[in-house]
Each structure stands twice: as structure tokens, then as C-alpha cells.
Amino acid sequence: MYEADAEPAEGPENPEAAAERRLLEELKRGSREAAERLVEATYGKVYGSLCRMCGDPDQAADLTQETYRKAWQSLSGFREASQVSTWLYRIAYNTFLNSRRRPHRIVPMEPVIEATAVDPDPPPDETAARSESNARLRRAVLALPEELRFAVTAHYWGDLPVAEIARLEGLTPPGVRKRLARAFAAIQAALEGK
Amino acid sequence: MNPNDNDRKMLDRDLRDFPVPPPPAGLLEKIHAEIPDAATLAGKATMTESGPRRWPLRLAATLALAAVGATVAWQVVKNRQGREFERQAQEFKSPNSLDGVHQRSSALLPPPPPPPPPAAPKAVVGKAEPYPSGARATSTTFTESFSVKDQSAPTQVVQPVAVPEAIPETAFEAATAKRVGNEAGVQGGVEGGAAGGVAGGVSGGTYGGIVGGVASSAPARPAAPVSPKPNAQGHVEGGAVAETITVLGKAAKVDAKSYSSAAAISGDQAARLPKGREYDAERRQPTREDETERRATPDMMIFRETPAHRFVDSAEDRLSTFALDVDTGSYTLTRGYLDRGLLPPPEAIRVEEFINAQSYEDSAPAARGGRGDFALHAEGAPAAFYPGERTRLLRFAVKAREIDVRDRKPAVLTFVVDVSGSMNQENRLELVKRALGLLLDELGPDDRVGLVVYGTNGRVVLRHTRDLEEIRRAITELHPEGSTNVEEGLRLGYDLADEGWRQGASNRILLCSDGVANVGATGPESILARIGKEAQRGIALTTIGFGMGNYNDALMEQLADQGDGTYHYVDALAEARKVFVENLTGTLETVAKEAKAQVEFNPEAVVRWRLLGYENRDVADRDFRNDRIDAGELGAGHQATALYEVRLRDGVGGGERIATLRLRWKSVAAKEVIEEATELRARDIERVWEEASANFHQAALAGAFAEKLKETPAADDFGWRSLRREASRLAGELRRNRSAADLANAIDRAARIAGVTGDRDDRHRPDDDDERERNPRLDED
Numbered sequence: 002m003y004e005a006d007a008e009p010a011e012g013p014e015n016p017e018a019a020a021e022r023r024l025l026e027e028l029k030r031g032s033r034e035a036a037e038r039l040v041e042a043t044y045g046k047v048y049g050s051l052c053r054m055c056g057d058p059d060q061a062a063d064l065t066q067e068t069y070r071k072a073w074q075s076l077s078g079f080r081e082a083s084q085v086s087t088w089l090y091r092i093a094y095n096t097f098l099n100s101r102r103r104p105h106r107i108v109p110m111e112p113v114i115e116a117t118a119v120d121p122d123p124p125p126d127e128t129a130a131r132s133e134s135n136a137r138l139r140r141a142v143l144a145l146p147e148e149l150r151f152a153v154t155a156h157y158w159g160d161l162p163v164a165e166i167a168r169l170e171g172l173t174p175p176g177v178r179k180r181l182a183r184a185f186a187a188i189q190a191a192l193e194g195k
Numbered sequence: 196m197n198p199n200d201n202d203r204k205m206l207d208r209d210l211r212d213f214p215v216p217p218p219p220a221g222l223l224e225k226i227h228a229e230i231p232d233a234a235t236l237a238g239k240a241t242m243t244e245s246g247p248r249r250w251p252l253r254l255a256a257t258l259a260l261a262a263v264g265a266t267v268a269w270q271v272v273k274n275r276q277g278r279e280f281e282r283q284a285q286e287f288k289s290p291n292s293l294d295g296v297h298q299r300s301s302a303l304l305p306p307p308p309p310p311p312p313p314a315a316p317k318a319v320v321g322k323a324e325p326y327p328s329g330a331r332a333t334s335t336t337f338t339e340s341f342s343v344k345d346q347s348a349p350t351q352v353v354q355p356v357a358v359p360e361a362i363p364e365t366a367f368e369a370a371t372a373k374r375v376g377n378e379a380g381v382q383g384g385v386e387g388g389a390a391g392g393v394a395g396g397v398s399g400g401t402y403g404g405i406v407g408g409v410a411s412s413a414p415a416r417p418a419a420p421v422s423p424k425p426n427a428q429g430h431v432e433g434g435a436v437a438e439t440i441t442v443l444g445k446a447a448k449v450d451a452k453s454y455s456s457a458a459a460i461s462g463d464q465a466a467r468l469p470k471g472r473e474y475d476a477e478r479r480q481p482t483r484e485d486e487t488e489r490r491a492t493p494d495m496m497i498f499r500e501t502p503a504h505r506f507v508d509s510a511e512d513r514l515s516t517f518a519l520d521v522d523t524g525s526y527t528l529t530r531g532y533l534d535r536g537l538l539p540p541p542e543a544i545r546v547e548e549f550i551n552a553q554s555y556e557d558s559a560p561a562a563r564g565g566r567g568d569f570a571l572h573a574e575g576a577p578a579a580f581y582p583g584e585r586t587r588l589l590r591f592a593v594k595a596r597e598i599d600v601r602d603r604k605p606a607v608l609t610f611v612v613d614v615s616g617s618m619n620q621e622n623r624l625e626l627v628k629r630a631l632g633l634l635l636d637e638l639g640p641d642d643r644v645g646l647v648v649y650g651t652n653g654r655v656v657l658r659h660t661r662d663l664e665e666i667r668r669a670i671t672e673l674h675p676e677g678s679t680n681v682e683e684g685l686r687l688g689y690d691l692a693d694e695g696w697r698q699g700a701s702n703r704i705l706l707c708s709d710g711v712a713n714v715g716a717t718g719p720e721s722i723l724a725r726i727g728k729e730a731q732r733g734i735a736l737t738t739i740g741f742g743m744g745n746y747n748d749a750l751m752e753q754l755a756d757q758g759d760g761t762y763h764y765v766d767a768l769a770e771a772r773k774v775f776v777e778n779l780t781g782t783l784e785t786v787a788k789e790a791k792a793q794v795e796f797n798p799e800a801v802v803r804w805r806l807l808g809y810e811n812r813d814v815a816d817r818d819f820r821n822d823r824i825d826a827g828e829l830g831a832g833h834q835a836t837a838l839y840e841v842r843l844r845d846g847v848g849g850g851e852r853i854a855t856l857r858l859r860w861k862s863v864a865a866k867e868v869i870e871e872a873t874e875l876r877a878r879d880i881e882r883v884w885e886e887a888s889a890n891f892h893q894a895a896l897a898g899a900f901a902e903k904l905k906e907t908p909a910a911d912d913f914g915w916r917s918l919r920r921e922a923s924r925l926a927g928e929l930r931r932n933r934s935a936a937d938l939a940n941a942i943d944r945a946a947r948i949a950g951v952t953g954d955r956d957d958r959h960r961p962d963d964d965d966e967r968e969r970n971p972r973l974d975e976d
Binding site: 028029030031032033036037040041044045048049052053058059062065066069070073074076077131134135138139142144146147153157158185188189 | 202203206207209210211213214215216217218219222223225226227229230231232233234235236237911914950
């Protein structure tokens with residue numbers, strides 16, 4: 002389901018990119034219909050990445066809405082060089098970080114129900130174990146230093162190709178891979194430390 | 196295969212297969228419903244049809260609600276203040292374990308701030324480089340159009356209006372001004388998009404709305420000098436400084452009140468409120484209702500946000516002009532937040548106030564008439580925080596002449612003290628009494644003091660007298676009473692100050708308040724006009740802010756701006772001592788009025804430049820020598836520092852001129868306008884950070900800290916750890932500089948709150964540096 006919504010990573014010349022560019026042009030002319038198409042094509046992916054980051058479907062839905070609100074605001078500032086999915090991911094990521102960072106929004110509630118984020122098929126005990134390990138993994142990822150965290154979440158949870166992350170971060174693709182490797186080491190250290 | 200690789204593969208798989216449920220039903224529809232109108236999508240300013248016609252009604256309704264809501268809201272805020280605040284602060288102290296922390300507020304937040312202003316024909320649109328070079332390219336353009344659109348009410352008919360040229364607000368990071376709210380979504384948001392030159396005679400007026408959005412657009416003003424007495428945001432160069440006033444509120448009722456005070460002080464702002472409770476109720480599950488009430492953050496702070504300056508291409512615009520500013524409230528207020536275990540909201544940060552809150556050891560000029568009002572300093576070095584081989588940080592500092600306490604002019608002071616109910620919280624009034632007590636200790640037999648208080652009504656407690664003991668007794672006996680009528684308090688204060696006015700003395704009103712203000716019957720414009728008029732006649736207004744939890748930073752700053760005085764925030768008696776004892780002559784005696792600085796960059800040497808802070812102090816380049824423009828006031832011994840991040844061209848060196856600093860001010864002593872200049876040459880720029888002066892290090896550190904808290908795009912380039920390391924090094928080096936120690940302490944606390952503890956990740960640092968060397972953003976020209 003998630004994968005189905007994902008847009009393929011493509012170079013600038015392929016037909017999807019051209020379609021994306023046309024969509025953007027329509028959007029910037031103020032086409033509501035184009036905006037709806039954009040949402041339909043991307044919201045699953047945006048929601049998915051937010052859900053993986055915050056671990057709570059309800060909050061992810063809220064943050065998804067906020068992401069699009071911000072997106073409309075910043076549409077005129079959208080860099081043509083960037084893929085739409087990259088641009089949206091960046092907004093979603095910042096939205097998530099802001100929601101986490103700002104004390105005013107942080108309100109303790111009942112523990113997050115990890116089970117909702119898990120495939121319903123496995124037997125219950127396995128579900129619980131997986132949900133626990135997923136929660137630990139998420140904590141480890143979110144505890145990474147910012148530059149590593151961005152690389153990991155963008156690559157794995159935002160499905161951004163390494164080349165796009167490199168462009169966003171002002172790095173070379175090997176630089177991104179280096180970061181991912183460092184992130185892996187840090188995540189493993191954190192998981193083993195528990 | 197070694198086990199490590201195997202682990203990696205598993206981790207790779209786990210990350211890739213991290214589960215994700217399908218999006219909830221209805222999400223798509225919700226997002227669709229929030230798609231804005233065509234004009235907003237296309238990035239044009241918009242105006243709701245209902246706005247212009249209905250705004251008087253809405254404004255009236257808002258004001259009415261404000262009055263009703265205020266009393267109730269205070270009660271609520273007061274009751275919940277202490278314990279809840281503490282608890283939340285505690286809980287926030289472990290930000291890395293937030294999985295157990297549920298956040299629900301974002302969807303309930305009011306819609307984001309106004310969309311980017313429309314594009315100027317000449318400016319670069321749609322290219323959102325991190326620091327778009329076109330941002331200030333057409334600096335002769337003013338815009339007064341703005342758009343505030345309630346996206347939660349998509350059915351509203353919105354139609355585009357003709358808009359004047361403006362500078363595009365390109366970088367989406369900057370365009371998405373942050374909103375800070377609390378869980379309930381009953382946060383009040385008063386946002387105004389105001390652009391350059393809006394202050395002063397504004398034709399748009401104030402539009403308010405309680406339910407649904409109201410947007411307004413003031414007619415275009417042709418590119419012309421700003422009005423004679425604009426307020427701070429009135430002289431915005433190049434337009435496009437979209438401002439946001441943020442009210443961090445508790446309940447819709449509170450919002451209405453905050454709104455009225457915010458709108459009160461900014462008649463030039465379009466303002467609107469989110470749907471508050473109604474909006475809230477639509478979205479939230481009913482079971483959460485009472486929970487929310489219990490948990491709501493007691494914060495109701497009002498700030499005005501201005502997006503950070505971006506890089507300007509020096510080939511397109513070599514001039515940077517701004518009014519000097521020596522306020523420090525933003526820094527002290529931040530300290531107040533940190534004391535409570537919270538990071539301040541980004542909109543509370545004014546970078547220049549962080550920089551200017553430090554004490555530097557720049558030499559003061561020798562007193563030799565007006566010519567000696569200021570000493571100018573300029574230096575540069577590679578900055579520790581801003582990467583790039585040819586990136587330099589430049590520091591321009593001016594230091595006003597010092598006046599010995601014995602030589603200071605007699606003062607005629609009028610204390611205007613807020614004794615409203617809100618001052619009862621946190622012993623605010625007690626702090627005011629003790630602070631004023633410190634000031635009284637410093638005054639002498641030639642000084643006179645009068646006292647006005649205001650609660651529901653204002654009253655003159657004591658006419659100006661030399662009997663300081665009498666004043667002291669009167670102050671001791673103050674007690675909180677009633678609601679807040681700052682307008683009447685100030686009016687009475689000015690009446691009293693007029694009465695006691697003395698030629699040759701330092702005539703000044705000291706307003707002590709939490710800034711939480713309702714609006715008197717006559718409306719806010721009249722009191723602002725009065726403040727401006729009295730300032731021109733020589734009665735300055737210094738504002739001293741007290742209180743956390745509900746505090747109106749925007750009001751206090753703006754009043755001081757308008758009143759040609761300074762704005763301080765007193766979080767503790769130590770700060771009061773700094774303002775009233777250590778810096779008494781600076782606080783009481785103005786050396787220079789309407790002080791403006793202009794830095795001219797040499798395009799042959801500088802590729803691009805970026806001013807840190809001073810966002811709401813912009814002055815149009817051509818107005819630098821327009822002496823009717825309201826600018827900054829500096830007291831004795833005050834210093835103001837401006838930092839620029841610049842990118843040098845290849846091969847710049849030797850005696851090549853980098854930049855020229857010009858300073859222009861009305862000298863109080865010489866009674867004339869004076870302009871001085873100093874040049875910064877390539878050889879004055881140190882080759883390495885370590886060789887720069889301690890002053891430079893301290894200013895750079897304070898600026899970078901502020902940028903980190905403000906979350907400017909530049910702050911992505913450095914981490915809390917590097918800030919903390921540098922801070923502790925500097926505090927060690929400057930053992931006798933209390934401000935350096937204080938800064939180090941603040942940075943350390945902020946870093947902890949941000950979740951950075953220890954130095955365990957420092958082993959990654961060298962790698963990062965390698966990566967940055969290859970950073971194409973920094974290497975491209």
C-alpha cells in the first residue's frame with residue numbers, strides 16, 4: 002500500500018518528471034484540480050513517512066494535514082530542481098521536528114499504541130515483540146544527531162533516493178552513504194545498549 | 196560474511212520494512228478541503244470578500260469578547276499556572292524519549308501565516324535557494340499588501356486583488372513561519388502580514404475576526420519614503436518582511452483578549468483569530484475535551500515574528516541599512532524560558548538582542564563634544580559556526596560615550612506601574628517594587644520621581660517629588676487590583692510627566708508591566724500617537740517587562756520603539772540591577788537619537804552578505820540620510836553590534852576594502868546630526884577564528900545561539916555541541932565577564948533541553964567537517 006503510493010525515483014528526463022513539472026506549472030497558475038491530484042499522488046507517502054517517524058497514526062494524520070498547509074504556503078518558493086516528493090518530505094520532516102521540539106505542543110497522553118502500526122497477521126505475542134522492537138528502533142533513529150537522523154529518515158522512511166538527499170544536504174552521494182553508515186553504527190550501539 | 200555486515204543487513208531491512216498503516220479514512224478529504232484558493236496557490240496576495248465589509252463588526256465583536264473573556268481567562272490561567280507548567284517542564288526534560296508522549300495539536304493549530312507576498316518582476320521567483328540572492332534585490336519597492344487567509348474555512352470566497360510589487364518570500368523554510376501552540380488547539384493566533392512601510396498612516400486599518408478568517412489588504416503605496424514617524428516595522432526596506440504576531444494562548448476566550456491587545460498595538464496589521472473552540476470541537480474526540488482543559492499549557496505569550504534576513508548578492512544591493520537597537524528583552528526572556536526547562540518559541544527570538552545583551556570590552560570614545568558620541572569598531576574572521584572556505588563573519592560595533600554617574604543630568608522620572616490582577620502572578624509586582632527600589636537607591640537629590648498606577652483605572656499616586664522616601668513608601672504599598680488599562684495608565688503618566696517636565700533634565704517614563712493589556716475606549720492608535728508625540732517633545736518611554744506564562748513581548752517592544760526608549764525584560768532582581776544600577780546612565784540618559792547604521796559592501800570583494808538580526812529595524816537605503824526617519828536611541832555607554840555573514844571573492848586580500856560602516860545620529864550633546872564612518876579592509880580580517888578578539892567570539896556565539904533558537908536556515912549548519920564547546924571555552928577565557936558566563940550557562944541549558952547531552956557524538960565531528968568542505972551550496976558562486 003505504501004509502496005504503491007511511492008513515486009519512482011527518477012532522473013530529470015523521464016516522463017514522470019515531465020508530468021510532475023506540468024503539474025507544478027498548473028499548480029502555480031492556481032489550479033485547484035492540480036492541487037488535488039498532487040495530494041492524491043503524494044499523501045500516502047507523506048502520511049507514511051510521518052507515521053513511521055512519530056509512531057502514532059492519529060498524530061501522523063494531523064501532521065500530514067499541517068504539511069500540506071505549509072506546502073501551499075511555500076509553493077511559490079518551491080525549487081524546480083527538487084522533486085515534489087523531496088520537497089514535501091522536507092516539509093513533513095520539519096513539521097514533525099517542530100511538533101516534537103516545541104514544548105508547548107507536547108502533551109503527555111496514554112502510551113502510543115504501537116500495535117496499530119503493525120501488520121495484523123502475526124500472532125499476538127509476536128506482534129507485541131515486533132512492536133516493542135520497532136519502538137526501540139524508532140527511538141534510536143530519532144535520538145541520532147540531526148544530520149544522521151535526516152539522512153536515515155529521508156532514505157528509509159521518506160523513500161528519497163540518495164542523490165536527492167545529497168542535493169538537499171549539500172553533500173555528495175558518497176557523503177550521504179557515509180552518513181548512513183555512521184547512523185547504522187550509532188543505531189546499533191543504541192540498540193545494544195538497551 | 197562478518198557478523199557486522201549481517202547486522203547491517205538486518206537493520207537495513209528493519210528500517211526499510213518499518214511498518215506503516217494505511218492512511219485513515221477521511222484524511223484525503225480533509226487535506227483536499229484545505230487546499231487554498233487559486234490566488235494563494237499561485238502565490239498572490241489575497242483578500243477575503245467578507246473582510247473589508249465586515250471588519251468593523253468583527254473588530255467590535257472581538258473587543259467585546261475580549262472584555263468578557265479576559266476575566267475568565269485570567270482566572271483559568273492563574274489557577275493552572277504553577278503546577279501544570281512545572282509538570283510539563285519536567286516532562287520535556289527528556290525529549291529523546293518522546294515515544295510515550297503524544298502530540299495532537301498540530302491539526303488543531305490555526306492555519307499557517309500568510310502566504311508569500313507576490314513576486315516582483317525583477318526578483319528571482321521560484322528559486323528557493325537557502326538564501327535567495329534576489330530577496331532584497333529590488334529594494335526600492337514597498338508593499339503593503341498581505342494576505343491572511345483562514346484555510347480552515349475553504350468555502351470562503353476569496354478573490355485576488357491587485358497587488359503592488361513585492362519581494363518574494365522564497366525559501367519555504369522561512370516562509371513557513373512557525374506556529375507554537377498548545378495541545379488543545381485553542382491557541383490563539385493573531386497573525387498579521389505586514390510589509391514595509393505599513394506603519395504610520397495606514398489605510399488598511401485593523402481587521403479582526405473571531406471565527407473564520409479575515410484578511411485585509413491595504414492599498415498599495417507607491418515607492419516613497421516612509422511616513423515621518425513610522426514604528427519599528429514601518430521602515431522595512433524592500434518590503435516582504437512578513438510579520439506574524441503569535442499568541443500562545445490557553446483558550447479562545449484568552450485569545451480574544453490577546454488579540455485585542457495585539458491588534459491594539461498594531462493598527463497596521465491585519466489580524467485574525469482561528470476558530471478557537473469551535474474549530475477545536477470539530478476535530479477533537481470528545482473524550483479528550485476535559486483532558487485538554489487540564490493539560491493546557493498556561494502560556495499566553497505574544498510575539499511578533501519576523502523572518503530572518505537572507506543572503507543578498509552584493510552586486511545587486513551593496514547597502515545594508517538599519518536602525519540601531521540596544522534592547523535586550525529577547526535574551527532575558529529566553530533565559531526565563533530556559534529557567535523553566537523550555538525552549539523559547541522561535542518568534543520570541545530577536546538575534547540582535549542576544550548579541551547586544553553581552554557586555555563587550557570595546558573602547559568608548561573620549562568625550563569631546565558631539566563628535567565623541569561614538570567609537571566605531573570593525574573586524575572580521577572566519578566564523579566557527581558558518582561553514583565555507585571563503586565565508587567570514589564581520590562584526591561592526593558602535594559604543595556610545597560613557598557618562599559618569601556623577602555627571603548625569605538630573606532625571607524627571609515617571610513610574611507607570613501595572614497593578615492589574617495579572618501582576619499578582621509569580622510575585623511580579625513584588626519584583627517590580629524591588630527593582631524600582633534599586634533604582635531609587637541610585638537616584639540623588641536633584642532627581643524627581645512621580646508615580647502612576649493602573650489597574651481597571653489609572654490614578655496618580657504621587658506627583659513628582661524629590662522626596663524619594665515618600666516615593667519608596669508609595670511603591671511599597673502598591674497592591675494588585677482589577678483589570679488592566681494600560682492606555683489610561685500611560686495617558687496619566689504622560690500627563691504627569693508633562694506637568695513635571697524640566698528643561699535640561701532627562702525626562703522619562705518607566706513603564707513596568709507584563710504587557711498584558713486591554714484596550715481603552717479610545718482605541719490604541721491614540722496612545723501610540725501620544726507616545727510618538729511626547730517622544731519628539733523629549734519625554735522618552737522605557738518599558739520594563741515582567742512575568743512569564745502570559746507576557747506581551749510585542750507590545751512592550753513596540754511601545755519602547757515608539758517612545759524612543761529601550762525595552763528591557765526583567766526576569767530576576769539581578770537583571771533589574773543591571774538595568775538600574777550598573778547601567779543607570781545608559782538607561783536614563785540618551786546620547787544619540789535616531790541612530791542609523793549603513794554598511795556598504797564592496798562588490799569587488801564580497802559576493803554576498805547577510806545581516807544577523809535587526810529584522811524589524813530595517814531602514815530603506817535611501818533613507819539613511821533622511822533625518823526624519825525614526826531610528827534607534829542609544830544611552831550613555833550603550834553598545835550596538837551588527838554581525839554579517841559574508842562570502843568573499845577569490846583572492847581578496849591586502850588593503851582591499853571589504854566594507855564601510857557609516858553611522859548617522861542626532862547628537863544630544865551637540866544638538867546636530869553627525870555622520871561618521873570607518874572602513875574594514877581585507878587585512879583587518881583574521882585568517883583563523885582563534886585569532887579574532889574575545890569580543891568577536893562572544894558576539895558570534897550569541898548570534899549563533901540566537902539563530903539556533905530562531906531556527907534560521909543558517910542554524911542548520913552548526914550543532915548545539917559546537918555552540919556549547921565554544922561557550923565554555925569563552926567563559927573560561929573571559930573569567931571576569933559575567934555576561935559570557937551567563938551566555939555559556941544559557942547555551943548549556945538550551946542544549947540540554949534540545950536533547951543534546953554529553954559529547955558522545957563528537958567522534959563524528961571531523962567527518963562532518965570533511966563533508967562540509969564539499970558542500971556545493973557553499974562553494975557555488
